[in-house]
Amino acid sequence: xxxxxxxxxxxxxxxxxxxxxxxxxxxxxxxxxxxxxxxxxxxxxxxxxxxxxxxxxxxxxxxxxxxxxxxxxxxxxxxxxxxxxxxxxxxxxxxxxxxxxxxxxxxxxxxxxxxxxxxxxxxxxxxxxxxxxxxxxxxxxxxxxxxxxxxxxxxxxxxxxxxxxxxxxxxxxxxxxxxxxxxxxxxxxxxxxxxxxxxxxxxxxxxxxxxxxxxxxxxxxxxxxxxxxxxxxxxxxxxxxxxxxxxxxxxxxxxxxxxxxxxxxxxxxxxxxxxxxxxxxxxxxxxxxxxxxxxxxxxxxxxxxxxxxxxxxxxxxxxxxxxxxxxxxxxxxxxxxxxxxxxxxxxxxxxxxxxxxxxxxxxxxxxxxxxxxxxxxxxxxxxxxxxxxxxxxxxxxxxxxxxxxxxxxxxxxxxxxxxxxxxxxxxxxxxxxxxxxxxxxxxxxxxxxxxxxxxxxxxxxxxxxxxxxxxxxx
Amino acid sequence: xxxxxxxxxxxxxxxxxxxxxxxxxxxxxxxxxxxxxxxxxxxxxxxxxxxxxxxxxxxxxxxxxxxxxxxxxxxxxxxxxxxxxxxxxxxxxxxxxxxxxxxxxxxxxxxx
Numbered sequence: 001x002x003x004x005x006x007x008x009x010x011x012x013x014x015x016x017x018x019x020x021x022x023x024x025x026x027x028x029x030x031x032x033x034x035x036x037x038x039x040x041x042x043x044x045x046x047x048x049x050x051x052x053x054x055x056x057x058x059x060x061x062x063x064x065x066x067x068x069x070x071x072x073x074x075x076x077x078x079x080x081x082x083x084x085x086x087x088x089x090x091x092x093x094x095x096x097x098x099x100x101x102x103x104x105x106x107x108x109x110x111x112x113x114x115x116x117x118x119x120x121x122x123x124x125x126x127x128x129x130x131x132x133x134x135x136x137x138x139x140x141x142x143x144x145x146x147x148x149x150x151x152x153x154x155x156x157x158x159x160x161x162x163x164x165x166x167x168x169x170x171x172x173x174x175x176x177x178x179x180x181x182x183x184x185x186x187x188x189x190x191x192x193x194x195x196x197x198x199x200x201x202x203x204x205x206x207x208x209x210x211x212x213x214x215x216x217x218x219x220x221x222x223x224x225x226x227x228x229x230x231x232x233x234x235x236x237x238x239x240x241x242x243x244x245x246x247x248x249x250x251x252x253x254x255x256x257x258x259x260x261x262x263x264x265x266x267x268x269x270x271x272x273x274x275x276x277x278x279x280x281x282x283x284x285x286x287x288x289x290x291x292x293x294x295x296x297x298x299x300x301x302x303x304x305x306x307x308x309x310x311x312x313x314x315x316x317x318x319x320x321x322x323x324x325x326x327x328x329x330x331x332x333x334x335x336x337x338x339x340x341x342x343x344x345x346x347x348x349x350x351x352x353x354x355x356x357x358x359x360x361x362x363x364x365x366x367x368x369x370x371x372x373x374x375x376x377x378x379x380x381x382x383x384x385x386x387x388x389x390x391x392x393x394x395x396x397x398x399x400x401x402x403x404x405x406x407x408x409x410x411x412x413x414x415x416x417x418x419x420x421x422x423x424x425x426x427x428x429x430x431x432x433x434x435x436x437x438x439x440x441x442x443x444x445x446x447x448x449x450x451x452x453x454x455x456x457x458x459x460x461x462x463x464x465x466x467x468x469x470x471x472x473x474x
Numbered sequence: 475x476x477x478x479x480x481x482x483x484x485x486x487x488x489x490x491x492x493x494x495x496x497x498x499x500x501x502x503x504x505x506x507x508x509x510x511x512x513x514x515x516x517x518x519x520x521x522x523x524x525x526x527x528x529x530x531x532x533x534x535x536x537x538x539x540x541x542x543x544x545x546x547x548x549x550x551x552x553x554x555x556x557x558x559x560x561x562x563x564x565x566x567x568x569x570x571x572x573x574x575x576x577x578x579x580x581x582x583x584x585x586x
Contacts, residue, residue: 102565195529209528239530307512318489325490327578329569339583343490356491357504363489364477364505377515379525384518386526419507435529 004165015073022055022073072115095350105202122157152182177428184403184453195435196241199234207316224248251464257291262396266302311378318362403453
């Protein structure tokens with residue numbers, strides 16, 4: 001079976017019935033990583049020992065005829081912003097170059113408890129700050145569909161690994177579109193769940209009120225399987241919600257006929273690439289053909305989403321990243337003479353340009369004299385943006401928009417202009433501000449063959465409906 | 475230009491960054507470009523609109539209650555051991571750039 005089309009169900013059942021082994025799946029993926037990843041750069045580190053130990057546990061269980069857990073023997077990989085006990089975790093930053101965490105992220109632990117085999121840690125923009133993966137302190141990731149282009153970001157490694165057959169599914173994180181936009185650029189599925197649906201315990205914090213963990217995979221069913229595994233209340237994260245976890249796989253069986261899908265006019269205006277528009281409109285027609293009712297809606301404050309987002313996100317980031325001071329873990333500047341010198345030289349040498357820019361912007365927005373004008377203002381606009389969704393969801397069950405205004409751009413094309421890069425997130429950031437779930441599903445590609453992503457947004461805790469719609473688009 | 479050289483130096487100081495001579499002009503330019511764009515928020519009248527800090531403020535709270543009862547969703551029981559046993563000091567110190575086995579070590583704070 002070709003690794004680029006392997007599904008969770010196929011991988012697991014082959015191990016269960018003995019036609020192959022979990023160890024063989026892991027080795028086959030490592031062989032593919034060895035041949036492909038020199039061009040792509042998706043993996044920062046391979047965790048072979050841990051993977052093969054887990055694989056042999058699964059093989060032993062299968063040999064005894066025990067039923068394997070839902071992800072038994074399935075090779076997966078983890079964005080390097082989720083901590084893994086005993087496995088180096090860098091967040092794509094030099095400041096954590098040698099950091100070995102003493103505990104596991106809840107989502108990672110839940111995957112392993114469900115039998116998944118963790119192949120390694122995936123490249124990303126430093127501290128998940130970026131939309132192209134060019135902000136990794138290690139190396140950029142290349143888009144497997146066109147190596148001259150970016151894979152998107154910040155979960156660029158997570159999307160590229162799935163697209164290139166170097167993992168069956170991966171975990172990414174999404175603070176402003178960092179799962180959905182790379183999924184769209186690489187032609188795979190990516191889900192940002194509802195805020196609180198998946199525990200953030202062990203996710204290195206960027207902006208705590210906007211950060212989410214979610215799955216990337218090649219089929220909707222696999223996304224649903226991974227979500228079912230990682231979702232649910234976790235006492236270690238007080239913002240994780242005590243809301244029942246549905247069987248998202250079973251929910252896919254239900255018909256989409258009669259669902260009302262909203263098309264927000266603001267998402268089809270200026271700045272949208274013509275080919276992306278055509279592709280998204282074709283997907284909307286496809287859903288209409290399957291019995292969905294298409295309803296024009298409005299999200300009147302859309303033009304204010306990016307500025308509100310970049311104030312809230314950077315303000316939270318400036319507080320979260322204060323912990324990196326060279327004292328308890330990570331890099332420490334060898335040149336410091338005094339304690340305050342130690343903090344400064346460590347942070348100056350350990351953080352990259354985009355991280356410093358965001359810390360500066362966030363600190364400025366929170367500083368005396370600017371707090372009301374920027375931070376408080378952005379929080380009030382966050383309320384307005386959330387109300388826009390609440391009003392739209394009075395009329396419809398889901399919204400359909402582009403995931404990104406363009407297909408994947410070239411490496412270097414936007415890296416000199418931070419504002420141009422921020423605008424790449426225009427259709428995704430509002431879902432983080434409001435906390436609603438969103439999935440990017442591949443639509444018809446461009447004439448040149450580049451993937452295009454269609455974003456489907458849903459009501460709080462209604463992942464089941466958007467996944468059903470995503471499956472109807474497949 | 476809203477942000478000045480002086481502001482960049484002041485904010486860098488607050489953020490425990492120094493920034494090199496080459497980094498400062500670039501930071502000044504970028505902050506002004508981004509904040510220039512952010513200024514469009516002023517077009518919105520937000521008088522009377524409550525600020526939103528957390529998504530869970532909207533769907534987790536019980537609005538009929540006040541005080542801590544309002545945020546009961548985030549409550550967890552106190553247990554003597556905490557949710558997990560604390561790390562040993564050896565584990566907690568295992569990632570430290572410098573330690574003496576009991577404490578994290580930093581440069582001397584008070585000079586004689």
